[in-house]
Amino acid sequence: MRRPHLPFRSAGVRFGIIYAGVFALGTLALATFLWWSTAGLLDRQTDAAIYADTQGLSERYAEGGLLALEETIGQRLAGNVDDDAIYLLVDPAYHRLVGNLERWPPALHQDAAWYEVPIERAGRRGMARLHHFILPGSVHLLVGRDVEVRAQMARLLTDALLWAAGVALLLGTVGALAVRGLFRITLADVSATAAAISAGDLTKRVRVVGRGDEFDRLAETINDMLDRIARLMDGVRQVSNAIAHDLRTPIARARARLEDAAAHASGETDLRAAIDRAQADLDGVIGIFQALLRIAEIEAGARRSAFAPLDLAPLLLDLVELYSAAAEERGQCLTAAIPPHLPAFGDRDMIQQAVANLLDNALKFSPARSTIAIEAAARPDGGAVIAVADHGPGIPEADRARAAERFFRGERARSTPGSGLGLALVQAVAQLHGGALTLSDNQPGLRAALTLATRPHRHAGVTQMNATSSYDQATADLHAA
Amino acid sequence: MAVVRTVLAVALLAGLGSAAAVSQSPPPAQPAVQSGGPLRVTSDTAEYCDDLAGQVATERERRPAPQPEAEVLAQEGQHMCDSGLIRGGLVRLRRALLLLRADK
Ligand SMILES: Nc1ncnc2c1ncn2[C@@H]1O[C@H](COP(=O)(O)OP(=O)(O)OP(=O)(O)O)[C@@H](O)[C@H]1O
Numbered sequence: 001m002r003r004p005h006l007p008f009r010s011a012g013v014r015f016g017i018i019y020a021g022v023f024a025l026g027t028l029a030l031a032t033f034l035w036w037s038t039a040g041l042l043d044r045q046t047d048a049a050i051y052a053d054t055q056g057l058s059e060r061y062a063e064g065g066l067l068a069l070e071e072t073i074g075q076r077l078a079g080n081v082d083d084d085a086i087y088l089l090v091d092p093a094y095h096r097l098v099g100n101l102e103r104w105p106p107a108l109h110q111d112a113a114w115y116e117v118p119i120e121r122a123g124r125r126g127m128a129r130l131h132h133f134i135l136p137g138s139v140h141l142l143v144g145r146d147v148e149v150r151a152q153m154a155r156l157l158t159d160a161l162l163w164a165a166g167v168a169l170l171l172g173t174v175g176a177l178a179v180r181g182l183f184r185i186t187l188a189d190v191s192a193t194a195a196a197i198s199a200g201d202l203t204k205r206v207r208v209v210g211r212g213d214e215f216d217r218l219a220e221t222i223n224d225m226l227d228r229i230a231r232l233m234d235g236v237r238q239v240s241n242a243i244a245h246d247l248r249t250p251i252a253r254a255r256a257r258l259e260d261a262a263a264h265a266s267g268e269t270d271l272r273a274a275i276d277r278a279q280a281d282l283d284g285v286i287g288i289f290q291a292l293l294r295i296a297e298i299e300a301g302a303r304r305s306a307f308a309p310l311d312l313a314p315l316l317l318d319l320v321e322l323y324s325a326a327a328e329e330r331g332q333c334l335t336a337a338i339p340p341h342l343p344a345f346g347d348r349d350m351i352q353q354a355v356a357n358l359l360d361n362a363l364k365f366s367p368a369r370s371t372i373a374i375e376a377a378a379r380p381d382g383g384a385v386i387a388v389a390d391h392g393p394g395i396p397e398a399d400r401a402r403a404a405e406r407f408f409r410g411e412r413a414r415s416t417p418g419s420g421l422g423l424a425l426v427q428a429v430a431q432l433h434g435g436a437l438t439l440s441d442n443q444p445g446l447r448a449a450l451t452l453a454t455r456p457h458r459h460a461g462v463t464q465m466n467a468t469s470s471y472d473q474a475t476a477d478l479h480a481a
Numbered sequence: 482m483a484v485v486r487t488v489l490a491v492a493l494l495a496g497l498g499s500a501a502a503v504s505q506s507p508p509p510a511q512p513a514v515q516s517g518g519p520l521r522v523t524s525d526t527a528e529y530c531d532d533l534a535g536q537v538a539t540e541r542e543r544r545p546a547p548q549p550e551a552e553v554l555a556q557e558g559q560h561m562c563d564s565g566l567i568r569g570g571l572v573r574l575r576r577a578l579l580l581l582r583a584d585k
């Protein structure tokens with residue numbers, strides 16, 4: 001799977017090269033522009049002057065013939081204060097008539113052509129730019145300019161540009177190395193973290209430098225992802241541990257009973273009684289499984305299709321009626337404050353089950369002769385809140401956050417029957433309905449508030465498909481077993 | 482990456498733009514075939530100095546009144562030519578000639 005570390009496969013090197021390339025291109029563009037606007041401009045000006053000169057001379061020739069032309073050339077030479085003009089007029093046999101070039105340059109025969117010719121001025125060498133023009137009567141005219149100044153300037157410019165190119169290359173290389181280094185450093189940490197995690201160390205996190213740049217945001221996202229994975233793994237581990245632990249006790253008890261009966265039962269009645277008790281223990285186990293599956297089903301949002309507008313008021317009144325009898329039996333009092341109508345949107349059975357769990361807890365954990373209150377109200381944003389408050393022992397602040405986890409049972413709840421799945425189901429129902437389960441101190445006692453949103457939470461639908469299929473798988477497994 | 486691409490595109494456009502501009506620059510000149518060394522320019526010589534001095538003298542005779550500035554320039558030029566500073570002498574003589582001709 002892993003590819004060898006070749007330099008061109010390194011993103012750092014690639015970015016470095018791109019950087020250097022961009023830098024070089026920019027420098028090249030700048031140099032081209034510089035050249036065009038200096039040496040190039042001089043060239044164009046010289047050519048324009050030569051061309052104008054040629055035009056003037058040929059007009060003069062057309063008006064006054066050869067004599068007039070010769071005189072004009074002489075005058076122009078005499079008046080050339082810049083001392084850069086070059087003229088040569090020759091007859092058809094290339095014999096010099098007038099001008100300041102000693103002879104006709106060899107191999108110049110093409111009409112209207114431009115030439116760069118080396119010249120010698122008072123012993124110094126230079127360059128001239130010449131324009132050849134054939135006038136009527138096969139008279140040849142050369143008009144040109146000494147461009148030594150321009151050539152010198154071009155040399156200077158070339159030198160400067162070469163130096164600049166060297167510096168640009170150096171800067172480009174340094175920049176490329178810096179870019180590559182930056183990438184190496186930043187990605188090294190990410191890949192070190194990933195390597196540590198794949199080696200089993202789930203506590204490792206990517207370092208956030210604190211600059212708030214893209215790399216920091218990437219690091220934060222990766223860390224968030226790792227945190228979530230760690231939380232999920234913790235959850236899974238905790239649930240499987242709890243399942244192993246909580247189910248072992250009733251199963252072991254049932255097995256012990258059966259073993260004991262097989263060894264010591266003296267008659268059919270004893271045997272039957274032992275079997276009945278073992279059956280009850282195993283029913284409890286099945287109950288736990290059913291509760292777990294129901295929570296998983298709710299978390300998966302598999303029953304979202306059963307969502308409908310409903311009135312909570314009659315539903316709650318039914319529950320109050322049901323639990324009033326149980327409370328009276330235990331010497332407790334159940335008071336209710338429920339509005340005549342309380343519209344909501346959701347699954348009737350689930351909500352009923354959730355409120356029943358809350359009432360069940362309140363009755364179970366409160367002492368005799370205490371009052372339990374259930375109240376419901378519409379929320380300003382259109383949802384509803386149902387709260388159950390008791391005056392029992394309550395849940396210590398430290399345990400409140402974990403109370404809704406699967407299999408959580410408080411220290412003082414060990415003596416009461418139950419498996420710690422009641423609040424987990426309430427929370428699952430709340431989340432599926434876009435609401436929440438809030439536990440707070442009732443001073444004394446516990447106040448558990450279940451909020452429901454009008455419209456179900458958009459998020460729950462996304463996880464639906466995967467979770468449903470795993471739930472179906474789990475059910476199938478259970479039936480097969 | 483998007484930033485890098487934009488920068489690349491801008492640089493390329495700039496490069497192409499200047500290249501296009503350069504292509505409209507002067508007609509290409511052919512380097513002439515060399516034989517017998519570089520061509521000598523004959524207007525850097527003492528003879529041409531004399532020639533120009535002659536022209537100045539002719540112009541001066543044609544004038545009704547003297548032109549003091551041109552006189553000074555002509556004298557200086559002549560002097561420089563005589564002492565071997567040909568190009569400096571030529572410039573002064575040329576300026577003197579231009580002054581004399583312009584005044585006519
Ligand atoms: N009204 C309450 N007063 C005091 N403690 C409570 C109350 N409700 C819940 N708890 C604490 O929270 C724990 C979890 O409650 P939960 O309803 O999930 O489980 P359970 O009631 O113990 O078992 P189950 O509901 O599955 O029969 C309880 O064991 C208990 O310690």
Ligand SMILES: [Mg+2]
Nearest residue numbers: 361418422423
């Ligand atoms: Mg409970």
